Amino acid sequence: MSARHRLGERLATLRGPEPSHSAPQVNPTWRQNAVRIAFVVAVGAIIHMLSYGFVGGIEDPELRAQLEELRLIDIGLGLVAVPLLLARRRWPVVVAVLTGALMPFSSFAIAAYLYALVSLSSRRRVIPILVALACLAPASWVVQTAMDRWVLEHETGWGAVDFLANQTFLLMVALVFVLLGWNIGARRELAWAVEQQSAAAEREQVARVAQARLAERAAIAREMHDALGHRLSVVSMHAGALAYRQDMPADEVRQAAGTIAGQARTALEDLREILGVLRSTDADGAPVEGSPQVPDLCRLPTMVDETAGMGCTIDLEVPERLWVQIHESLPGSTSRHAYRVVQEAVTNACKHAPGHPILIEMGGAPGRGLTLRVENPLPAPEEAPSDVVSGGMGLTGMAERVALAGGELEAGRQEGSFVVEAWLPWAGRRAATPSSTDRTAQLNGSMAP
Numbered sequence: 001m002s003a004r005h006r007l008g009e010r011l012a013t014l015r016g017p018e019p020s021h022s023a024p025q026v027n028p029t030w031r032q033n034a035v036r037i038a039f040v041v042a043v044g045a046i047i048h049m050l051s052y053g054f055v056g057g058i059e060d061p062e063l064r065a066q067l068e069e070l071r072l073i074d075i076g077l078g079l080v081a082v083p084l085l086l087a088r089r090r091w092p093v094v095v096a097v098l099t100g101a102l103m104p105f106s107s108f109a110i111a112a113y114l115y116a117l118v119s120l121s122s123r124r125r126v127i128p129i130l131v132a133l134a135c136l137a138p139a140s141w142v143v144q145t146a147m148d149r150w151v152l153e154h155e156t157g158w159g160a161v162d163f164l165a166n167q168t169f170l171l172m173v174a175l176v177f178v179l180l181g182w183n184i185g186a187r188r189e190l191a192w193a194v195e196q197q198s199a200a201a202e203r204e205q206v207a208r209v210a211q212a213r214l215a216e217r218a219a220i221a222r223e224m225h226d227a228l229g230h231r232l233s234v235v236s237m238h239a240g241a242l243a244y245r246q247d248m249p250a251d252e253v254r255q256a257a258g259t260i261a262g263q264a265r266t267a268l269e270d271l272r273e274i275l276g277v278l279r280s281t282d283a284d285g286a287p288v289e290g291s292p293q294v295p296d297l298c299r300l301p302t303m304v305d306e307t308a309g310m311g312c313t314i315d316l317e318v319p320e321r322l323w324v325q326i327h328e329s330l331p332g333s334t335s336r337h338a339y340r341v342v343q344e345a346v347t348n349a350c351k352h353a354p355g356h357p358i359l360i361e362m363g364g365a366p367g368r369g370l371t372l373r374v375e376n377p378l379p380a381p382e383e384a385p386s387d388v389v390s391g392g393m394g395l396t397g398m399a400e401r402v403a404l405a406g407g408e409l410e411a412g413r414q415e416g417s418f419v420v421e422a423w424l425p426w427a428g429r430r431a432a433t434p435s436s437t438d439r440t441a442q443l444n445g446s447m448a449p
Helices: 003-015 030-052 061-087 092-105 107-121 126-134 136-151 160-244 250-278 297-308 320-329 332-352 394-404 436-443
Strands: 314-317 358-365 369-377 408-414 417-424
Touching (some): 030 107, 061 092, 092 136, 126 160, 136 160, 160 250, 160 332, 297 314, 297 332, 320 358, 332 358, 332 394, 332 417
Antiparallel strands (some): 358 369, 369 417
């Protein structure tokens, strides 16, 4: 390690933690400058009167005349030092050095130097402060020597002990004001940091509000798609049947019209429930007491019966033991997510493969998770409906819903069928959460009760 590097480390230790460079320097107004300059002038005048108050009591007229001349010089140099303070913000080191060089020649300039030293120290830079303090020694030596030899006609000069004692006293006084300025700078940077943190917290709050609004919009869109999409698909299927089947018996026409009217009314009720639920849920998305009931797996058989009227045969395979466990320990949020996934998968199957059977399977247990599987055969190209209206967000919405619940979803073609498989977490008291390998095994067909 080089000597220069060691010196740099020692200076860094002396400086302490690097102060913030981002705290802005706010220039005072002309009123503030006027008040501060007036204060410095008043303090300088007091120091000057204390320094030359003894002149009137000197009996030697020649010596008194010399001191009166020095007094005028003192005032003149002080009046030169005071205006320099106006540039202390732009050139703090220069102002501190110049006022420090004038201070030994003028007691009036002491206040200006100390004020400049406080202003410089508030920037919390060690090297500039040392430069401002170093100018005291040579200036004091020159002044005292001149006073000894030419003014007071003493030829002995100033002793080294006297000089060191005087410099020690000046240094102690200067260090007090350095610490004062350093503390002012620290408080200024602390206030600025608090202000920046407050501004950052306010920006974060605004961002959180905007994010909450986006999340609410996404939740509204997802719920409308999941709930209304199924109802509107039923309406579309029956309306299409009425339009294309001219030979439909009157009883079937009345039944289809009744189904359309009933599904339309139910869709409106679902819409009201969605808007009510989205504004009456807690932080976890669970409905609060007194809010509208959100569909869950308990309504799955009802949904299957309603969908059977669309011309789709649905086979629901759920072990009896699993129904009991669902009622006893499945979290409400998981049950609602599972219902929406099955509902969307059935809706897609009825739209894209009308008339084909649909198989719904559920499995799992507490501690292993809940597995869902919805399968329907793919229609032949000539059987595929050409007028299906799709928003294109069904699978995406299912994936997002399952991901938000901490689960996994897979959807795609498998051996001539379209299969939707989902795994949702279902915590158990003793069983550990299954690994990703176990989840994959469950999704790939482990539907045992």
